[in-house]
Amino acid sequence: MAAPSAEQQNGQSDESDLQSPISIKYEDSETESGEGALPDYVVELIEKEIGVDLKSLKKVSALLEKLTAENKLLEEQVLTVSSSVPLRVSAALSAAEESRVSLEGLLQRERVLSNTLIQHLQGAQPWADSLGRTLEQLDNTEKHMKYLQCLSRIEELSCRQDWVIDRTGFFNLFLSDDLISETSVSRVGLPPTTPLSLPVQIMLLPLSKRFRYHFTGNRQTNSLNKPEWFLTQVLMWMGNSSNFMEEKIQPILDRNGANVNAKVELCRGLLTLAQEKLALDAPRLLYDDSLFCHLVDEILQFERELRTTHSYPSTLPGVLHVLLEEVVLQKWLTVERKMAIEKVDAMLSAEGAWSSQYKDISDMDELKAPDCAETFMTLLLVITDRYRALPCPRAQLRFLALQRELVDDFRIRLTQVMKEESRNPLGSRYCAILNAANYISTVLGDWGDNVFFLQLQQSAVALGEEELLGPLGVTESGRLASLEGSLFEGLLGLLERLRGDMLGRLLEAVMRDVQKKAQPYCRDRWLSLPSQCDQATMSLSSLACPLMLCLRDHLLQLQQMLCLPLFQMGWQDLAERLDLFLYQNVILYNHFNEGGAAQLQFDMTRNLFPLFGHYCKRPENFFKHVKEACVILCLNVGSALLLRDVLRQQPSPTSALNELGVYRLAPCDVLILLNLRASWPGK
Known part of the structure; x- marks a missing residue:
């Protein structure tokens, strides 16, 4: 292998x-x-x-080759750059050296030019100064030439201006005065009047100039707090020109057939000046109560003197129309209300508010009005005198509504004080409050019959013043229109209610004292008293003495503290209350023998009735129950038997009772009284 x-x-x-x-x-x-x-x-x-990943390791060789190639490329670039940089640096250094040399040359040239320029400016400065002086002279010469040209132009135009003024000045003054007069008249809402005659307009020119000179602008005589200055001046001009207008101007107007009163015409013209001035000043005084009140007083005094001293006709408007502007009139009403309330507060808190200043003079103190009530009614009378002369019935009715409001407020105050004094109704202060209510009621009743307020009543009905009259039916409106009612009826009713309530409380206090003193008299032994024939003379029962003394003292006290009308009402009401008390608690509560009946009659007719005889001629008429009961109890036995039979048998025994002088007691009451007699046959 x-x-x-x-x-x-x-x-x-x-x-x-x-x-x-x-x-x-x-x-x-x-x-x-x-x-x-x-x-x-x-x-x-x-x-x-x-x-x-293990499989991706195959990429290592490719990656190595790639990186090797990139590294080689970078090395070549670095070698190329490193070889070219020295050449570029040397070129830059040589260029910088050339620039430095060039800059030094330029700086040298700049220094040379600067020195040359400075030398040139120093040499040219005298020429510049000389040229500036020359230009200034030319400028002044040009101004003088323009001024001379302006003077020449003015002189040229002055001739034309004089001619224009001569031709139009007179008419311009007339037109301006007419426009001002018409504007001021329309501003204050005066009724339209005929324009002034031409002679009077000519005469008013200098007076108008003097008036505007002194009473407009920044003159010291143009003072908002002294309206009497220009008003007095207008009155002085009227007075000083009166004889001249009547003796010199009026004959001329009469010869020319002009139906004009020269004096009145001049007054009309002067009034226009005053109206214009007042129309401007009145709105400026709306935020100062004292100055506004002073202005109103001066206007009213001016109007009064105008109508009386200067005999200005009442058919022609005066200056009162200025006060009829809604803003001014509302301010006047507000100030009147404010001042009246402050005075009422002061008079009620005064030390002698509830004493009469005429208490030591009996002839002048019949109403015994306390000082606060008399001062209050004087305040209302002064308000009446102020708005009486206003020519607008609607404005007068607004003041009348204010007076009614003040009277009602005073009545409420009296009620509050009365409630504080109700614990001692026999005190002097309580009686003074009662006298105050009676005094105000009496004065308002007299005002209801006054001609001025009757005229306002007719105006209120004609204008339908619901605020003053209230929601009236046909009957009430008819009564007011026929003068059967009065604008003060509502207030009189409230005052009458207050007076009746206070008098009732007073008499109740008197009766409580009298009833306390009369208790022994009520329990007297009327069945065992000796007959009249067994006594030498009749005398007042000893048990009746405290009652009579108490009654006498209270009557004297009421007479001293109450006014005569209230005392008349008081003693009469007291007599009727006492009559019922004696009838129910003395007569009906007891049985009487002949001596007891005689003693009762003697006490009543010879002692009680004479106490009230100082105030009327027949006081027994106010004690009808007691008087008639004494008549029945004192009948002799035969007459009593006969009367009892008549009362039992006849269905209407009125005539028999009338023959005995019995008119108040009913037949059944008479039978009860007869049964109270102990002196019957067989008893």
Whole structure:
């Protein structure tokens, strides 16, 4: 058998190598990494190209050949580059040297040119300074020439301007004044009026100029907080021109058949100036209450003096229309409400709010109104005087609604104070509150019959002011239209209810005290009292003395603390209450013999009735139950028997009772009283 060839031996060796695990090679490489180990990127390349597959080891020879070829190519390139680099470097160095030499030459030329330029500028500077002075002189000369040309042009135009002014100036002034007047009049909502006559317009020109000079712009006389300055000036012009207009101008107008009042015409023209000024100033004062109030007061004073002192016709508008602008009017109402509430708070918290300033003067203190109530009604009266002159009924009705609101607010305050004082209804403060309610009710009742408020009532019905009148039916509207009702009816009803409630509480307190004092008198031994014939003279029962004294003291107290109308109502109501009390608790509660009936009649007719005789002529008319009961109890036996038979037999014994003077008691009540008599035959 032939020996194996070299290739076979190599193949066998390769196979033996292939059969050895690759991991052993890797381990060997790892152990030899410290000494000439392959770089990591070589190991990665081998793993990438060969991997762990034994069959892929056949690629090693191809990979080796490829890498050998690439290595050879790289070596050739390196040799080529290394041979050409020195030539390029030498060429670059020679080029840089040439550039340096050229740059030095350029720098040398630059230094030469710079020196030459500096020398040239130094030599040309005097020429430049001289040229600048020459140009400045030329500029000044040109300005002078233009100024002379402008003067020449102005002089040329001035002649034409003078001619134009002479021809049109007068009419321009008229047109401007008319436009301003019409604008201001339309702004303040004035009714249209006839234009001023031409002579009056001419006379107003200098006054109008003076007015606008002093009261417009930045003049010190144009002050928002001093409206009286321009208003007084207008009034002064009216007064100073009055005689001249009546004596000089009016005859001329009359001779020419002009149906014009010269004085009124001048006032109309001057009023236009005031209206224009007020229309501008009023909106600027809406945010300052004190200045706005001052403006309103001055306008009202001006209007009052205009109508009275200068006899300005009421058919012509004044300056009050300025206040009728919605914004101004609403501000006026707001300020009036605010000021009124503040004053009410101050007057109610004052020390002498519930005392009368006329308490020491009996003739002037019939109503005994406390200071707070009188001051409040004076406040309402002042508000009325302020809006009375307004030419618009709708605006007046808005102020009337404000007054009604203030009255209702004051009534609520009175009610609150009354509740605090209700624990002591006999105190002076409680009575003062009652007097205040009565005083306000009385004044409002008088206002309801006032011509001014009656006219407002007619206007309210005509305009259908639901805010003021409320939802009225046909009957209520008819009553107001026929002047049977009043705009204050609702308030009067509330005040009447308050007054009645307070007076009732007051009388209840009096009656509680009287009833307490009358308890011994109610339990008197009326069956065992001696007859009248057994007594020398009749005298007041000793048990009735506390009752009479208490009643007298309370009547005097009420007379001193209550006003006369309230006291009249009070003592009459007290008499009726006392009449029922005595009838029910003294008469019906007891039986009477002849002496007891006589004593009761004496106490009532000679002592009780005279207590009220100071206030009326026939006080017994307010004690009908007691008076008629005494008549029945004091009848002699025969008359009593006859009356009892009549009451039992006749179906209508009214005539028999009337003959005895009994009108209030019913027949059944009379029978009860007859049964209370102890002096019957057989008893």
